[in-house]
Amino acid sequence: GESVGLHLPTLSVQEGDNSIINCAYSNSASDYFIWYKQESGKGPQFIIDIRSNMDKRQGQRVTVLLNKTVKHLSLQIAATQPGDSAVYFCAENIGGYSTLTFGKGTMLLVSP
Amino acid sequence: DVKVTQSSRYLVKRTGEKVFLECVQDMDHENMFWYRQDPGLGLRLIYFSYDVKMKEKGDIPEGYSVSREKKERFSLILESASTNQTSMYLCASSLSLGHLGETQYFGPGTRLLVL
Secondary structure, three states, X not given: OOOOOOOOOEEEEEOOOOEEEEEEOOOOOOOXXXXXXXXXXXXXXXXXXXXXXXXXXXXXXXXXXXXXXXXXXXXXXXXXXXXXXXXXXXXXXXXXXXXXXXXXXXXXXXXX | OOOEEEOOOEEEXXXXXXXXXXXXXXXXXXXXXXXXXXXXXXXXXXXEEOOOOOOEEOOOOOOEEEEEEEOOEEEEEEOOOOHHHOEEEEEEEEOXXXXXXOOOEEXXXXXXXXX
């Protein structure tokens, strides 16, 4: 079926490699950031979040880094597995508002 | 775990039909959202609701309406479906934390084809 991955930048890695997915956000007033994973035909799934008073946050096999100076967010996935193959996108929020602004996403392809 | 469910995974409708997409969340969340997702365009907000019977337009509300009669349920209505409304529709919910940003939790999506 049609994939949300069409027209997206793609990162291809080998199983076991570390992956880094980048996101440039737009609003210097944004103070909360989320990474989502979306597998083909499914809804986005929360991975990890970070608030602007932090530079780094770690989860299980994932780390999010925030550089407010250059408005850049990255997601690092350690020991990437074939099951990590998906579209990953970031979202930003300005405190006091309920809505999120989403990036277009990056497709991660993991080869066995 | 937050659970957001959508009434249909796939729908096929004809041009001019009235279409209802239903979304239910079981976490007593205040906020609910409807998005459409198209290749190359990402997620675009159609409507959202921050309370029962309240609604706010998102970025692309034209051709859509919504209904929130109960806290757990948020419906998206296409009054007269058109082929350019063929898309993946995603519902999300979030707990209202006031001044703090918060995660939105998504349903599995409804892929709508309008012929």
